[in-house]
Amino acid sequence: MPTTQELLFIFIIAGAVVLVIWTLKDLKKPGKSDSKPKSSSPSSNDQQSVILPLQLQAYERIVLFVERISPQSLISRINQPGFSVLDMQIGMVSSIKSEYDHNVSQQIYVTAAAWEAVKTVKEQTISIINQVALKLPPDANAIELNKQLLELFMAQKESPAEIAAEIINAEAKKLMQ
Numbered sequence: 001m002p003t004t005q006e007l008l009f010i011f012i013i014a015g016a017v018v019l020v021i022w023t024l025k026d027l028k029k030p031g032k033s034d035s036k037p038k039s040s041s042p043s044s045n046d047q048q049s050v051i052l053p054l055q056l057q058a059y060e061r062i063v064l065f066v067e068r069i070s071p072q073s074l075i076s077r078i079n080q081p082g083f084s085v086l087d088m089q090i091g092m093v094s095s096i097k098s099e100y101d102h103n104v105s106q107q108i109y110v111t112a113a114a115w116e117a118v119k120t121v122k123e124q125t126i127s128i129i130n131q132v133a134l135k136l137p138p139d140a141n142a143i144e145l146n147k148q149l150l151e152l153f154m155a156q157k158e159s160p161a162e163i164a165a166e167i168i169n170a171e172a173k174k175l176m177q
Contacts, residue, residue, distance in 0.1 A: 052175065058109035059172035062118050063165055065103045069096045069125050070161040071149045079142060088142035089133040093126055114171040121164035
């Protein structure tokens with residue numbers, strides 16, 4: 001005599017089989033021709049109308065990311081009275097990494113070139129912050145780090161963030177054509 005557990009298992013299997021057969025019958029109703037396109041499969045235009053807004057939103061988010069990790073933006077958000085160079089450096093690098101982690105999923109919606117620009121600006125900005133910070137005593141006032149970073153970025157013709165934003169904008173504009 002089967003146990004209660006065995007009977008329950010048999011009923012679950014039987015129910016699953018009935019569900020599969022019922023689903024298959026619904027998919028293949030009589031009178032439907034195999035040559036007709038399925039109305040449930042989305043057309044290319046339908047897919048594009050769903051995907052395009054997601055892609056454009058991803059481009060908006062990564063442009064915002066690039067702007068938020070620029071030294072000017074980081075300094076205005078992170079700087080606190082009494083911060084040392086080391087405090088400021090850690091705060092800026094942590095903020096960049098956190099922002100990146102928050103936006104990493106956007107890479108599935110953007111081109112490889114756009115995402116590469118995002119990664120490059122992130123790495124370059126962290127590298128520049130660390131290089132400038134290493135030239136200063138760690139316990140010096142953060143104002144000195146901020147000043148040197150701003151001077152460095154203002155002296156450049158184009159900052160890494162501006163270059164990345166140009167690449168991202170060009171890729172987004174291709175979508176809208």
